[in-house]
Amino acid sequence: MNTGAFLIKKDFFIEDEIKEIASLAVSIEQEKTNVHGEGKYKDIQWHKVDLTPEAHPFVARIYEFLGAEKNGICVFYYLSPGAVLHPHRDLTGASSNARLRFHVPIITHDNIFFNVSRERVVMSPGELWALDTSFLHEVRNEGDSTRVHIVIECQVNEAVKRHLPVKNLSGRLHDVYFVLILGLSFMKSLLVNIWKDPKYFWAQMQMLKKFVGWRVFGKKDVK
Numbered sequence: 001m002n003t004g005a006f007l008i009k010k011d012f013f014i015e016d017e018i019k020e021i022a023s024l025a026v027s028i029e030q031e032k033t034n035v036h037g038e039g040k041y042k043d044i045q046w047h048k049v050d051l052t053p054e055a056h057p058f059v060a061r062i063y064e065f066l067g068a069e070k071n072g073i074c075v076f077y078y079l080s081p082g083a084v085l086h087p088h089r090d091l092t093g094a095s096s097n098a099r100l101r102f103h104v105p106i107i108t109h110d111n112i113f114f115n116v117s118r119e120r121v122v123m124s125p126g127e128l129w130a131l132d133t134s135f136l137h138e139v140r141n142e143g144d145s146t147r148v149h150i151v152i153e154c155q156v157n158e159a160v161k162r163h164l165p166v167k168n169l170s171g172r173l174h175d176v177y178f179v180l181i182l183g184l185s186f187m188k189s190l191l192v193n194i195w196k197d198p199k200y201f202w203a204q205m206q207m208l209k210k211f212v213g214w215r216v217f218g219k220k221d222v223k
Contacts, residue, residue, distance in 0.1 A: 005121045078147070
């Protein structure tokens with residue numbers, strides 16, 4: 001792909017559906033847990049409630065529309081007032097890793113600043129967006145109410161590709177750049193955390209083990 005975020009479908013959910021899903025998100029908010037239990041984001045007011053396509057038909061509709069496999073992240077993400085996710089890149093949800101994240105805003109407002117490649121992206125309720133997390137992205141909630149998105153992450157199979165622009169030379173050069181900076185950042189993180197935060201270091205090693213097992217050996221249940 002050639003850009004970090006783009007609109008897939010403007011009115012994926014209509015107004016009445018958005019209100020119903022928003023009501024559900026508010027009613028189950030007390031079930032939320034931290035997105036990251038360890039590391040630099042552990043104290044940020046960024047939470048999740050897991051969803052499943054079996055229990056939540058609105059999620060099943062997203063999977064069916066995309067033609068995506070039902071694996072990976074499937075959640076309500078809650079970003080509380082004042083929460084800041086600083087500029088970063090992710091391996092999961094990266095197109096160079098054959099995965100993407102899809103966002104549908106449910107509760108949002110004008111004081112949400114979601115920047116991709118340092119440009120503001122405005123996502124409105126009910127819209128279906130693709131986010132390539134290999135691009136630099138950040139979000140700030142500068143309002144006085146919680147932002148809620150449906151977020152799913154899935155493998156980019158042939159069906160999903162039909163919704164995406166063809167990756168051109170610029171997109172392929174971005175992939176090479178991403179792999180280089182990811183490798184350097186990961187090694188730096190390991191070297192720092194091995195003595196500064198050993199618990200998080202071992203969590204990183206477990207993530208690396210799962211990634212290698214999945215991408216190299218095709219194992220989906222690496223422990």
